[in-house]
Amino acid sequence: MTLTDAEVQELIDLRRHFHRRPELGFQERATAETIAARLREYGYAVQTGVGGTGVVGLLNGDKDGPTVLLRADIDALPIEEENDVEYRSIHPGIMHACGHDGHIAIALGVAKRLTKVRSTLPGRVKFAFQPAEELLSGAMKMVEDGVLERPPVDAAFGLHLWNNLDVGMIGVVAGPMMASVDRFQIVIQGRGGHGAMPHQTVDAIVVASHVVAALQTVVSRNTDPLDAVVVTVGTIQGGHAFNVIAEQTTLTGTVRTFDATTYETIPNMIERVVAGVCHSLGAQYTMRYDRLCQPTVNDPEMTRLVRQAASEIVGSENVVQTQEARTMGGEDMSVFLQRVPGCYFFVGSRNRARGFHHPHHSPRFDFDEAALPIGVEILERITMNYLMRAAS
């Protein structure tokens, strides 16, 4: 059922309310309070403080059936907003620059509409308003606090407003659709000395330069070219004077993968390169490798369900199933999708004509609010179709 004008206006007002008051990961107190108050008003059983600052709302249908989890992330970013709009952030240095303000509004919109069909609802709908997605740790915290239990969750769905797709388009693919996120730190230990007497030293800057160059072969020469992988060195630090050979350099970077085998083998590939280069040039090293999140993988059956619902709302010609619906960015929705079947998808929110084309995490990021009712309709349709199908 299409949204009324009043419902659309309420969505926009809600989105702007949260946009004005952004809060960083695990500090979303006012955000959580507003969400919890709304859910209570709608008649939900509400649990706060789940996984830190997360909120869970449960709607029990009057008929029995499975439990579906709908996830919305609620955190903002440490960015100073540059948009000159009346709903501009009032918190200096903090901004909803990823669209999570819209995710909250959409989820609350769905939560409200579902209460109207409660009497015919065969099952339960659990809303997970998740903190700290940008820190890639809120989902795990909620799982540790039991969000997938009491009652156990059978399927999970979520969406991201997406400025890489025009408003009116939906992007959904089966299998891996967002990458893993790993972080590494390599400390190269040389032997410092006089800038004019290199033979008495092991130059940690020269070694680091070779390591950076050699790391480019990890992807280009060691992984299948048909498999998407990224190895990025993001920082390099070392040395403190122009005429002194550096004793130590530190590199940090990130690795992104889709494929499960690559995910397992890549830390060793990287270390082999680092060890070989350092050994050949007489330097020592230490390496630290952290797994921040795994690839986000959509279940084929649940993806079909989302595709079906999306086609019903925007027409199948507007449902994108190509590379445009994948990204090497990471998402901790992966934590839920590793544990229960489900699907994560993109809701187009770009509108070049109206100036909504800046990328996510840009200080100029903003999206076309026409995407909000589309998100509500699709998420509601997915939920109903899933529960009805299980009931029949």
Ligand SMILES: [Zn+2]
């Ligand atoms: Zn983001």
Ligand SMILES: [Zn+2]
């Ligand atoms: Zn995001």
